[in-house]
Amino acid sequence: MATTAQTGEKPAEAGTGPFVTYDVRDGVAWVMLDRPQYSNAQNYRLLNELDDCFRKAIDDEAVKVIVLGGNGKHFSAGHDMGTPEKDSHLDRERRDLWWSHTELGGAERQYVLEQDAYLGLCRRWAAMPKPAIAMVQGACIAGGLMLAWVCDMIVASDDAFFQDPVLRMNQPGVEYFAHPFELPPRIAREFLYLGQRMPAPRAYELGMINRVVPRDQLRDEVAKIAAEIAERPRLGLALTKQAINLVEDLRGKRTSMDAVFHMHHFAHAQNQLTTGNLVGNFDAKAMAAANKAQAEKKK
Numbered sequence: 001m002a003t004t005a006q007t008g009e010k011p012a013e014a015g016t017g018p019f020v021t022y023d024v025r026d027g028v029a030w031v032m033l034d035r036p037q038y039s040n041a042q043n044y045r046l047l048n049e050l051d052d053c054f055r056k057a058i059d060d061e062a063v064k065v066i067v068l069g070g071n072g073k074h075f076s077a078g079h080d081m082g083t084p085e086k087d088s089h090l091d092r093e094r095r096d097l098w099w100s101h102t103e104l105g106g107a108e109r110q111y112v113l114e115q116d117a118y119l120g121l122c123r124r125w126a127a128m129p130k131p132a133i134a135m136v137q138g139a140c141i142a143g144g145l146m147l148a149w150v151c152d153m154i155v156a157s158d159d160a161f162f163q164d165p166v167l168r169m170n171q172p173g174v175e176y177f178a179h180p181f182e183l184p185p186r187i188a189r190e191f192l193y194l195g196q197r198m199p200a201p202r203a204y205e206l207g208m209i210n211r212v213v214p215r216d217q218l219r220d221e222v223a224k225i226a227a228e229i230a231e232r233p234r235l236g237l238a239l240t241k242q243a244i245n246l247v248e249d250l251r252g253k254r255t256s257m258d259a260v261f262h263m264h265h266f267a268h269a270q271n272q273l274t275t276g277n278l279v280g281n282f283d284a285k286a287m288a289a290a291n292k293a294q295a296e297k298k299k
């Protein structure tokens with residue numbers, strides 16, 4: 001494949017975007033994933049657009065609170081595993097000090113890409129000095145969890161569900177391994193081993209989310225909470241957020257996530273070596289079929 005460095009040309013655009021919408025109202029920045037036709041699957045351009053929106057929200061003095069939601073039926077079905085706008089082959093503007101993945105092979109290619117785009121961006125967003133609320137409806141799967149988990153609060157509609165089915169790909173969960181921090185360890189095991197959908201009311205019982213409301217009240221409920229937070233002083237909010245993040249890191253969140261990230265990449269390498277594919281040829285279609293078979297069995 002001709003690469004950017006070889007040809008000196010800009011890589012072809014994978015889809016035109018924008019993949020995210022941004023709107024500021026009454027001190028609240030509404031950042032909405034906008035690929036509803038693909039259940040807001042996250043390609044790398046979408047992730048960079050998200051990062052741009054967060055940058056804008058932090059820079060804007062008028063913004064006190066950020067809401068992260070998804071347009072359409074679902075919050076996010078996870079990382080892009082095969083839409084026409086999948087763009088893992090394209091170069092991207094990196095947000096951390098990593099080199100480009102596009103010319104690389106072996107295990108290094110995915111490692112540097114995910115260091116920057118998954119682990120790096122998620123950590124950067126979790127550390128944003130303004131509070132963020134995830135507004136979740138429908139599916140919040142795998143990479144979708146990463147976006148919800150980096151927010152300070154999660155408000156879900158009663159039809160929302162949470163799922164990390166990537167153990168089917170030999171992976172110990174998604175790249176941002178917060179599972180045993182978001183859920184009690186025994187429940188995290190179940191969540192990963194069985195890979196089943198966790199309905200919003202169950203996630204609420206376990207303290208993974210803050211509120212469950214009927215679908216038609218989701219936006220209003222989030223707006224109400226955001227408006228209340230927006231009345232607090234900016235610095236006080238930032239310091240409180242930093243304090244909670246600090247405690248989580250002292251409990252081992254950062255170091256354990258680093259360790260598990262390397263297991264995750266051992267698994268990518270193993271898949272690559274044994275099947276020639278990062279995720280053992282387990283694409284979105286295969287995942288959907290496995291989910292369907294699992295749901296049938298439960299009946």
Ligand code: ZN
Nearest residue numbers: 114175264268
């Ligand atoms: Zn990965």
